[in-house]
Amino acid sequence: MKEKIRKILEARQPIKAREIARVLGVTNRDVNRILHDCKEDFLQDDASYWRLRAPVELRVQFPPAQWLSTRQFESALSQVESPLDSACSKVIFEFAPSTSVLLEAIARLLALCNQLIYTGKSVIIDFSGCKETSKYLNRVGFYDLLDKKVEVLPSRPKRSTAKELHGGNSGLVEVAKIDLQHRDKEIPRRLQESLAQHVAFPEARLHTILAELFSNIHEHSSSPIPGFVALQLYRKGSTPHISTVFSDSGTGIAGSLLPTLDAATLAKLDASGKDRAIALVELVFTDGQLSRLDDDGRGLGLFRTGECTQRFKGSITVRQDTFEVTIRYTGDERRITSRKGLRRMNGTHICVKFNLTQ
Structure with a gap:
């Protein structure tokens, strides 16, 4: 009977013992005996309602x-x-x-x-x-x-x-804390130097892209929890690649941009048939025109990140709140997928992968 009581409480709580007894078709005494004997599982409040103990x-x-x-x-x-x-x-x-x-x-x-x-x-x-x-x-x-x-x-x-x-390994940039009060120009430089040793791409463009992702944390975070970046080279496996991660625990891209968008842009997001936040993240990385809504041109920088990733047939994954968006590039084609219903995680967590086999 204990498990039957548990199932009732899982579906409907708080509830009084007499209601549980009525559902089970047993006496109040039978239910009360089990509830009081199993206080490690069941909790009674001052109004005599019962609930599952967390x-x-x-x-x-x-x-x-x-x-x-x-x-x-x-x-x-x-x-x-x-x-x-x-x-x-x-x-x-x-x-x-x-x-x-x-x-x-x-x-x-x-x-x-x-x-x-x-x-x-x-x-x-x-x-x-x-x-x-x-x-x-x-x-x-x-x-x-x-x-x-x-x-x-x-x-x-x-x-x-x-x-x-x-700094002793060109294939690794150790986790680096991002100080929101003081921008550390050394971090984007280290990322750029590491990437430049393994990918053939103009260093100025690499710097622009990495600086943009780095600045994105300053732009969209407001959290006392430090953001960070890191890089790792994976030489082995079927697809040798470099992974770069940019993480913050603040407001996030969607959280900070959605309240600022005009009616026309919101209508464009809604027309996609997708969740607004998901559609916005996709748009930021695939449509440079979004930068016109940002005085500092952040949208254009993230769009250029997509262009660079496409050059290396790589991918961009953006994890926010309870969803994830992944953009994969194969030649001139790009494939966008998303996942909803993830467990909540605050902020924006971006991973950009550069494939080393062209």
């Missing part, structure tokens, strides 16, 4: 994977409540043994953990079965920006190899 912790278990992708990352999140919206006070991220993590997924984990800490939740990341992955995260600078309140199992590294070996 679990103390939320556990996100990532599947075994040679390389954990963002799709697998999001799939694992979808199996549980939204960590940011859950009533649980503790969130545990558990990695399967011997799992390596792609930079794009690392960036989302870092942003989400810091957002959870900011909301007052406690966070644990369990790397007990994949210590080599923890070592790599240390090298890429993950722990340097991870909030100190996040508990890491089996232990958080005592020293930062990212700081010790900083």
Whole structure:
């Protein structure tokens, strides 16, 4: 009967014991006995209404994977409540043994953990079965920006190899914090120098594109949680490429631009038949004309990012709120896909991939 009571409460709460008894066709005494004997599962308020007691912790278990992708990352999140919206006070991220993590997924984990800490939740990341992955995260600078309140199992590294070996690998730009108060011109320069060693593209254009993505965080973020950028070269695999990530936990592109758009542009977004925010993100990267709505020309810069990515048959993925937009380029063609209903994550998280095989 306990499970039957639980199902009733899942569908309809708060509710009084007599109502539960009526639905089940049993006596009030039978229902009250179970409710009072299982106080670890059921909670009674001062008005004698019953509800399910919220679990103390939320556990996100990532599947075994040679390389954990963002799709697998999001799939694992979808199996549980939204960590940011859950009533649980503790969130545990558990990695399967011997799992390596792609930079794009690392960036989302870092942003989400810091957002959870900011909301007052406690966070644990369990790397007990994949210590080599923890070592790599240390090298890429993950722990340097991870909030100190996040508990890491089996232990958080005592020293930062990212700081010790900083700049020593042309295929890696360690996670770099973006200070909203002071623009660090060194960060776009480092990204540009790393890309220039591996892709054949005018350095001036590379600088413009990277500076635009970097500036996008200043433009659309207003969060006390630091934004960041990073780069990783992947030489092996079926498609050698470079991944660059730009992450902020603030208002985001759609959140900051939608309230400023005129009626004609909003009508254009609605005519697409898509969610307005999704249609806007697509438009920003695929239609340079949107820049006319921005005095500083931000829209044109993001459009040029798309042009550059097309040159390398790469892709752009933008993750915001509860959706994701991906633009993939193959020659002169581009394919746009989107996913809705993702677990909430604040801000804008962009990954630009440059394929190295033309």
